[in-house]
Amino acid sequence: MSRIRILFQKKNKKVLNVYCTAGFPQLNSTIEVMQALEKNGADIIELGMPYSDPLADGPVIQASSMVAIQNGMTVKELFRQLKGFREKISVPVVLMGYMNSALQYGFEKFCEDASALGVDGLILPDLPIHEFDSYYGAIIKKNNLDFIFLVTPETSEDRIRELDKRSSGFIYAVSSSSTTGSDKDMSHVDAYLKKLSGYKLNNPVLVGFGIKDKESFEKASRHTNGAIIGSAYIKALQQSNDVAKATKEFLEPVLN
Amino acid sequence: MEKKLKWTEPDQWGYYGEFGGSYISEMLYPNVEELRQHYVEILKDPSFISEFQLLLRDYAGRPTPLFYAERLSDKYKSQIYLKREDLCHTGAHKINNTIGQILMAIRRGKKRIIAETGAGQHGVATATVCALKGLECIVYMGEKDIERQAPNVARMKMMGAVVIPAVSGSKTLKDATNEAIRDWINHPEDTHYIIGSVVGPHPYPDMVARFQSVISEEMKKQLEEHTGRTIPHRVIACVGGGSNAAGAFYHFLENEEVELIAVEAAGEGVDSGKSAATTALGKSGVLHGSKSLVMQTDDGQVVEPHSISAGLDYPGIGPLHADLFKRGRAKFMNATDEDALKAAFELSRLEGIIPALESAHALSVLGKIGLKPEETTVVCLSGRGDKDLATYMKNMDLK
Ligand SMILES: Cc1ncc(COP(=O)(O)O)c(C=O)c1O
Numbered sequence: 001m002s003r004i005r006i007l008f009q010k011k012n013k014k015v016l017n018v019y020c021t022a023g024f025p026q027l028n029s030t031i032e033v034m035q036a037l038e039k040n041g042a043d044i045i046e047l048g049m050p051y052s053d054p055l056a057d058g059p060v061i062q063a064s065s066m067v068a069i070q071n072g073m074t075v076k077e078l079f080r081q082l083k084g085f086r087e088k089i090s091v092p093v094v095l096m097g098y099m100n101s102a103l104q105y106g107f108e109k110f111c112e113d114a115s116a117l118g119v120d121g122l123i124l125p126d127l128p129i130h131e132f133d134s135y136y137g138a139i140i141k142k143n144n145l146d147f148i149f150l151v152t153p154e155t156s157e158d159r160i161r162e163l164d165k166r167s168s169g170f171i172y173a174v175s176s177s178s179t180t181g182s183d184k185d186m187s188h189v190d191a192y193l194k195k196l197s198g199y200k201l202n203n204p205v206l207v208g209f210g211i212k213d214k215e216s217f218e219k220a221s222r223h224t225n226g227a228i229i230g231s232a233y234i235k236a237l238q239q240s241n242d243v244a245k246a247t248k249e250f251l252e253p254v255l256n
Numbered sequence: 257m258e259k260k261l262k263w264t265e266p267d268q269w270g271y272y273g274e275f276g277g278s279y280i281s282e283m284l285y286p287n288v289e290e291l292r293q294h295y296v297e298i299l300k301d302p303s304f305i306s307e308f309q310l311l312l313r314d315y316a317g318r319p320t321p322l323f324y325a326e327r328l329s330d331k332y333k334s335q336i337y338l339k340r341e342d343l344c345h346t347g348a349h350k351i352n353n354t355i356g357q358i359l360m361a362i363r364r365g366k367k368r369i370i371a372e373t374g375a376g377q378h379g380v381a382t383a384t385v386c387a388l389k390g391l392e393c394i395v396y397m398g399e400k401d402i403e404r405q406a407p408n409v410a411r412m413k414m415m416g417a418v419v420i421p422a423v424s425g426s427k428t429l430k431d432a433t434n435e436a437i438r439d440w441i442n443h444p445e446d447t448h449y450i451i452g453s454v455v456g457p458h459p460y461p462d463m464v465a466r467f468q469s470v471i472s473e474e475m476k477k478q479l480e481e482h483t484g485r486t487i488p489h490r491v492i493a494c495v496g497g498g499s500n501a502a503g504a505f506y507h508f509l510e511n512e513e514v515e516l517i518a519v520e521a522a523g524e525g526v527d528s529g530k531s532a533a534t535t536a537l538g539k540s541g542v543l544h545g546s547k548s549l550v551m552q553t554d555d556g557q558v559v560e561p562h563s564i565s566a567g568l569d570y571p572g573i574g575p576l577h578a579d580l581f582k583r584g585r586a587k588f589m590n591a592t593d594e595d596a597l598k599a600a601f602e603l604s605r606l607e608g609i610i611p612a613l614e615s616a617h618a619l620s621v622l623g624k625i626g627l628k629p630e631e632t633t634v635v636c637l638s639g640r641g642d643k644d645l646a647t648y649m650k651n652m653d654l655k
Contacts, residue, residue, distance in 0.1 A: 051557065066425070075556070103556065
């Protein structure tokens with residue numbers, strides 16, 4: 001059974017997934033950031049592979065990606081840094097990024113190497129269903145990686161079921177049709193999440209985009225299995241030069 | 257067996273050979289899917305066709321002339337015609353596409369229009385049709401391009417468009433496109449994105465190519481009047497994303513007798529590190545929602561291109577062109593900044609026509625392809641040079 005499934009089976013509280021950008025704030029801070037996240041209560045780590053044209057990301061994550069690229073982060077370098085990380089980190093880790101990064105590395109090799117390193121799943125927002133079905137999905141499955149599709153308030157029920165069928169690990173519910181980090185009113189989001197939970201999907205649902213503190217985390221996970229924090233954590237890292245301290249100070253009030 | 261598709265026809269998933277498709281996130285899916293399901297039906301609707309054609313005629317000023325360039329022909333000892341897209345309203349071929357897309361947006365009930373622009377020509381063409389139809393218009397433009405294309409920024413503002421600087425990444429066309437796509441993600445219901453070239457997720461490359469195909473449709477009739485034949489020996493066009501080239505090639509693609517030459521911007525030289533020659537430097541990859549040739553690092557980071565012409569300063573090409581290149585249907589050449597400047601001065605002196613810097617790239621290969629006296633060549637003069645006067649003035653000594 002995959003690490004992500006075990007987590008959702010065992011955890012009786014809401015799951016907190018935290019996003020960080022590989023190679024940010026420093027080229028070599030990737031593992032340090034991941035360790036700090038695990039230590040301070042993150043249940044899943046979503047590790048961003050920095051890309052020059054991150055269309056689904058808002059300004060904060062874009063800026064962290066630019067810094068990481070300038071720091072010299074590449075997929076090859078990331079995989080070098082991840083060597084042996086399972087000796088230090090036990091929570092599930094999913095790689096988040098864009099198709100072009102995986103394609104240039106060689107998609108098959110990308111999945112093989114990620115899996116061999118101990119990565120649990122992939123989030124590639126620009127891999128569409130048709131391409132997933134006709135080619136890439138089989139490679140992902142063959143390498144025992146979970147694949148997490150996104151759904152939005154505009155996604156029809158039929159399509160949500162199609163996406164659920166192909167997903168494993170969890171479903172990533174975007175809380176409003178928006179790039180990461182944009183602030184939108186959470187009230188009509190509530191109705192949408194309630195509707196989602198009524199569908200009784202095969203996969204657990206985590207809510208992403210717009211979660212920044214204890215209140216928004218609890219609101220977002222009221223009808224779901226948990227939530228994902230991204231931009232707000234990156235902002236906290238930007239404002240500090242002490243990863244351990246910034247992570248502790250950021251996560252403590254969210255979880256306690 | 258799969259049936260052999262025409263060069264101009266992508267399969268139902270938007271693939272031209274191995275290139276194309278729709279690599280978009282779920283946030284964009286409903287918008288793009290809705291367009292995909294309806295665009296062909298709308299394009300075939302007789303009332304849409306008549307409205308489109310009327311505006312092309314009475315508003316854009318079509319048909320544009322096919323001009324026999326006598327002194328240019330004498331110089332190159334051949335028969336050279338210019339397709340005068342520079343005479344379109346707003347000064348470039350871009351208006352053919354924006355008229356088509358604004359009508360499409362209105363049919364889909366959209367109230368808000370967004371666009372990206374590099375040189376500002378597509379931004380101006382979009383602002384123009386939005387003013388014409390009374391729709392809100394937001395144009396994303398790289399901060400660097402806003403500086404180098406000030407007159408076009410003023411034109412857009414005068415027509416009521418809001419110009420938003422793209423300050424991310426390299427602050428040019430690629431980033432303006434990213435910002436427009438992000439805006440679209442944040443406005444999934446009321447907004448139509450008028451993409452300015454044959455790029456983006458399916459169905460954009462096909463839809464834009466169809467709107468621009470009026471260029472070669474007119475050429476055929478006009479060639480027959482001039483030469484008695486509906487086909488030339490060759491067609492030459494510049495390629496940024498590839499919309500004027502797609503339009504100029506469209507009705508000749510199935511006839512392999514016609515040589516098609518696409519000219520990319522080599523900037524300071526293909527190997528100078530300051531170039532935008534995508535087929536020479538690019539690899540297969542995904543950019544702005546489709547798989548095509550993309551200039552990128554080994555790690556897949558999109559590379560900052562360079563060209564003196566803002567309209568060609570783009571690190572990709574449309575999937576149709578990637579396929580024409582890969583399967584050898586079109587010949588891809590390139591021209592440096594200096595080649596383009598020289599060609600612009602040459603046309604100005606010989607024919608009294610000041611071309612856009614983009615179009616000058618197409619003109620600049622005339623001396624390099626061994627034209628024969630009896631051959632007819634059509635160059636797509638995609639736009640006029642008024643917007644480039646500042647650059648031309650700085651380079652007067654090149655004449
Ligand atoms: C006059 C002119 N020609 C050509 C282009 C390049 O675009 P495309 O390759 O889509 O024709 C532009 C773009 O701004 C332009 O303004």
